[in-house]
Amino acid sequence: MCPGTLAMIKIGKITVAGPLMLAPIAGFTDPPFRRIARRHGAGLVMTELISAEGIVRANRKTMDMLAFHDEERPLAIQIFGNSPAVISEAAAAVEELRPDMININMGCPVRRVCGSGSGAALLLDPKNIFDITAGMVKRVRIPVSAKIRIGWDHRSLNYIDTVKALQDGGVSLIIVHGRTRDQQYGGRADWDVIRKIAEFSSVPIVGNGDIRTHAGALERMGFSGCPAVMIGRGAVGNPWIFSGRKPSVQEIIDEIKKHLDLMIAYYGLRGIVLMRKHLVRYIHEFRGAREIRKRLVGSNSREEICEILDSIAR
Numbered sequence: 567m568c569p570g571t572l573a574m575i576k577i578g579k580i581t582v583a584g585p586l587m588l589a590p591i592a593g594f595t596d597p598p599f600r601r602i603a604r605r606h607g608a609g610l611v612m613t614e615l616i617s618a619e620g621i622v623r624a625n626r627k628t629m630d631m632l633a634f635h636d637e638e639r640p641l642a643i644q645i646f647g648n649s650p651a652v653i654s655e656a657a658a659a660v661e662e663l664r665p666d667m668i669n670i671n672m673g674c675p676v677r678r679v680c681g682s683g684s685g686a687a688l689l690l691d692p693k694n695i696f697d698i699t700a701g702m703v704k705r706v707r708i709p710v711s712a713k714i715r716i717g718w719d720h721r722s723l724n725y726i727d728t729v730k731a732l733q734d735g736g737v738s739l740i741i742v743h744g745r746t747r748d749q750q751y752g753g754r755a756d757w758d759v760i761r762k763i764a765e766f767s768s769v770p771i772v773g774n775g776d777i778r779t780h781a782g783a784l785e786r787m788g789f790s791g792c793p794a795v796m797i798g799r800g801a802v803g804n805p806w807i808f809s810g811r812k813p814s815v816q817e818i819i820d821e822i823k824k825h826l827d828l829m830i831a832y833y834g835l836r837g838i839v840l841m842r843k844h845l846v847r848y849i850h851e852f853r854g855a856r857e858i859r860k861r862l863v864g865s866n867s868r869e870e871i872c873e874i875l876d877s878i879a880r
């Protein structure tokens with residue numbers, strides 16, 4: 567499906583291309599994969615978390631991470647940090663690149679990010695959440711959104727304070743991953759809490775966590791009352807999750823080739839190596855997946871990969 571054929575829908579003040587969105591996954595949701603997700607109907611795509619400090623200092627590697635293609639729109643750029651001044655400065659720089667939305671990460675659990683008071687560590691300080699988002703909203707004209715977890719741990723489920731601070735800060739959308747920071751990616755996302763948040767929030771809530779099928783996405787929307795949901799891991803190797811289409815083996819193979827070509831166009835030959843983590847997900851339900859996987863990850867050229875894929879289809 568091409569993005570142009572999708573009807574745009576309004577969620578609060580935000581216009582998106584559909585209610586099933588692609589969640590940011592560092593190392594996966596790069597420009598090639600975001601384009602693929604949009605072609606399959608993802609209503610919004612988002613960059614992985616990008617350092618506000620790095621943006622303000624115009625660090626070259628950081629600036630490279632901000633690149634996107636027009637075909638990805640609507641697209642949100644996600645930044646992380648903990649200083650309201652640095653974050654609003656970074657937001658202003660990001661706005662110049664003309665994304666459709668800016669998102670502030672309040673959910674990343676990794677020590678490198680939380681250790682400096684960013685990501686999920688922001689959940690410990692609702693006052694700072696207000697200062698950060700109010701500063702961003704004042705500074706840019708495009709919509710500001712936040713992606714949160716439900717708390718730091720189960721003893722401090724402060725999502726009500728967090729959401730109030732975000733509402734007061736003036737954000738246009740809140741994405742809720744239904745886990746605590748302590749849970750990292752284990753246990754289960756708590757959709758009862760997501761539903762509670764969707765009930766009391768005056769800002770539209772996008773639910774996130776553990777959606778693995780298209781039907782599951784619609785079911786979670788119905789259950790929670792969220793006008794949209796975000797899908798991360800369930801979209802890797804399965805962009806059809808956005809449309810609900812069940813692809814044939816040949817369609818999967820054709821899609822892999824298109825994805826591989828986008829990777830090579832974007833990264834050069836390094837794209838072949840970076841494609842491996844996607845490849846294994848695309849083929850994991852094929853008969854003889856273990857053997858195919860071994861052959862594919864040992865391949866170093868487009869021709870070799872395509873030959874292996876074509877031999878599956880025969």
Ligand SMILES: Cc1cc2nc3c(=O)[nH]c(=O)nc-3n(C[C@H](O)[C@H](O)[C@H](O)COP(=O)(O)O)c2cc1C
Nearest residue numbers: 589590591592614615713743775776777797798799
């Ligand atoms: C390897 C990995 C990297 C992630 N990177 C980001 C990130 O950069 N920014 C962010 O907000 N969330 C990130 N997430 C969290 C996802 O966006 C999502 O909230 C989480 O995986 C739960 O949704 P899912 O079950 O649909 O994957 C990451 C998750 C994983 C597993």
